[in-house]
Amino acid sequence: MRFVHSADWQLGMTRHFLDEEAQAQFDQARIDAIARMGEVARAQGAEFVVVSGDVFETNHVARRVVVRALEAMAAAEVPFFLLPGNHDPLDASSVMRSATFRAHRPANVHVLDGGVVQVRPGVEVVAAPWTTKRPLGDLCRAACQGLAPDGAVRVLVGHGAVDVLSPDAADPALVRLADLEAALDAGVIHYVALGDRHSTTSVGRSGRVWYAGAPEPTAYDEVDPGNVLVVELDAGHVAVEPVQVGTWRFLRHAASLDGPDDVDVLARWLGALPGKERTIVKLSFVGTLSLAAASRLDEVLDHHRDLFAALETWERRTDLAVLPDAADLDDLGLAGYAAQALADLQQVAATDADPTAARDALGLLYRLARPA
Template sequence: MRFVHTADWQLGMTRRFLGAGRPGQAAGEAQARFAQARLDAVVALGRVATDEGAAFVVVCGDVFESNLVGPDVVGRACEALRGFTVPVLLLPGNHDPADAALVTRRADFARRCPPHVTVLDRAGVHEVAPGIEVVAAPWTSKRPLSDLVADQLRALDPAPSGVVRVLAGHGAVDVLSPDAHDPAVVHTDLCRAALADGRVHYVALGDRHSTWALPGESRIGYSGAPEVTSHDETDPGNVLVVDAGPDGAVVRPVRVGRWAFTRDHATLDSDADLAALDARLSALAAPERTALRLLCEGTLTLRQRARLDDVLAAHVPVLAALEVDTTELVTRPDDADVEALGLSGFAASAAAELAADAADAEALDALGLLHRLAGTGGER
């Protein structure tokens, strides 16, 4: 039996650093494109399900960013789901738990929800089709007081002959969780035991945004988010196509995400280094879908630092976001910096004194201001 395992769509997510306040563009313009990209990823995974001949799609929690998303997010989500040609099962997670405010119980969702979509807000066994069962372990609050996956596994008998059974859960597994005292941590030994005795044939999890499988056991794992959500993720943007049965499972990731939240590092000590950085940024394959955090280190003259500012400013309007850390970058004026100002008399003497005292941050700022003022009338 083949199905698609996905999770953590978090529709309605905002990333306020995306494009905010960029020259020539409205603040948040990149955020709107990012929100659309999350919906595009949902549409893309629907095509994957059709192309792969999947029996169903299971979304293991956090379909929405929260239960408070607006009707526009709900309406667009339902329209994206309408294009699926197979059953879609939505499990409430920690972002959208099945409490009194559950978004999928709202009238605006009920009005637009396609008939092939089922919300797994009731724990236990759900028959998807003859011979196919999904065991749901939904979150009903933000702070569960037990391992919800283990609660469902303990209640199961081995699957009947001819039935393939998938458990859908959400939360951190014990081998990854930093909080050993969290009562909601998913215990992987109990999952292994349930696989071994045939109570379930695959454990589909959500919560971790990077694709991950338990070492030595590919039948327990996270699909990851279908579109990137953070710079800290190692392998987002995938869904999993799973062929599961009593004798095992074959799991294959398929990429649907198109955005990248990346980190880069540049050592800058010369004009050649600056040119290389400019070329590297220019060579990005999809800058409009790239949020970059750049760490710069090294030592530059004042003229070179101005050139760095120009290089970065030229790429800001194109990138989805550019965050630059220059705390490890030293600016050290040289004689050529003072000469390049073209000053005379008292102004020249003041510039020379500032350059001599460039270890002082205020002196360096003042010299930088002089350099910018002197450079406003022509090319730097």
């Protein structure tokens, strides 16, 4: 038996650093990932897809997000089993209980609202849905209570942090790995499909407990996002293959800038990156630049902001000093009030406890007054 394990679609997610055009492309990529899951399922002979929570970013996403997701799943022509997670719990406001969802849900889309669901004789899905944003116990353990080995191959679909990976040992909703492994060893369940962690991750010793990760990346600190898992399973065998479906990237890059040559190196690095319209970059800088080199850096960044989905600078990790050199000042040829302003800014930049504003003003003065 084969199936596809996915999680954390978070459809309707917005990112503050994306402009309107890039946000629309980001939204569409998450819908397109559903279509690619269908392609993977058909190519691999998978019987169904489980989505281990956080299908939607919230229970209050726009109607168009809901209907476009349902349309994409319908077109995929494979059964989808959707688990409510902490972002979209199955409470009174649940998007999966909304009139829009119910009216447009295709026959191949099923909501895992609890209990054991028979996919076909001999294959069952055990559901551990979130019904509140703050569960008071281990939902996976509760879902397995009362089950006994009966010859069926069972997939437990859950959501949340596993205790061995969580820094918050006091969280009552932690999924206890020891309990999962005991249930696996007893043959009560045969695979644990988890969501919440956006990086594809195998947990524990069994090879049967996995986070699929987000199908499209959502943040810089994700280690291996953009995958779905193709799982081949029976009572005595498991094989898990990550398959990439994501097309976006989040990149961090630290650059040491101590002259115009270093700025040119950065420009070449940015220019060589493929898929700029689907790439989000955060840059941090250390070093010292002249006004001319700093002006060149600004030009490089302004140019590439129009090419990338987003280009950010990481202020907390940046320590870049801009200090005018003799060539900078000779090029300007200032006189009168402008020359006096330049001298005053130089004095502040050299002596003030926080020279940032003065250095920024020097850079602006240089860009305005330099020869064309």
